[in-house]
Amino acid sequence: MTDYAIVRTGGKQYRVRPGDTLEVEKLDGNVGDSVTLGDVLLASLDGKVAVGTPTIPRFAVIAEIAGQGKGEKVTIFKYKAKTRYRRKRGHRQNTTTLLVKSVGAAPAAARLRTTRSRKKAEA
Numbered sequence: 001m002t003d004y005a006i007v008r009t010g011g012k013q014y015r016v017r018p019g020d021t022l023e024v025e026k027l028d029g030n031v032g033d034s035v036t037l038g039d040v041l042l043a044s045l046d047g048k049v050a051v052g053t054p055t056i057p058r059f060a061v062i063a064e065i066a067g068q069g070k071g072e073k074v075t076i077f078k079y080k081a082k083t084r085y086r087r088k089r090g091h092r093q094n095t096t097t098l099l100v101k102s103v104g105a106a107p108a109a110a111r112l113r114t115t116r117s118r119k120k121a122e123a
Contacts, residue, residue, distance in 0.1 A: 005103045009041040026094035037061040060106035067097040
């Protein structure tokens with residue numbers, strides 16, 4: 001069986017396995033930096049499935065930033081009939097390409113960083 005996890009980042013959910021490449025909303029960091037995704041909603045390790053409520057504690061996905069860029073152009077066109085009202089606008093979302101290194105227990109440093117950020121948010 002292949003180990004996998006479902007993680008949440010940028011308001012979206014992704015199914016990832018070690019070795020996968022995925023494009024997510026912009027994350028801070030440079031190419032080559034390591035990123036810990038701590039919002040793991042579901043995980044399967046060695047055929048055993050763990051479901052979070054809503055997340056799995058002390059579990060993380062470790063990934064490396066493979067690139068920073070922009071997504072496809074989205075065209076926004078507003079039109080109202082009979083009033084000569086037309087507005088055309090474009091948008092390109094900033095994205096980060098991640099290379100998933102591992103799925104499993106979170107390193108102690110990442111767990112500490114996650115708890116600190118939660119305490120700041122509560123205060």
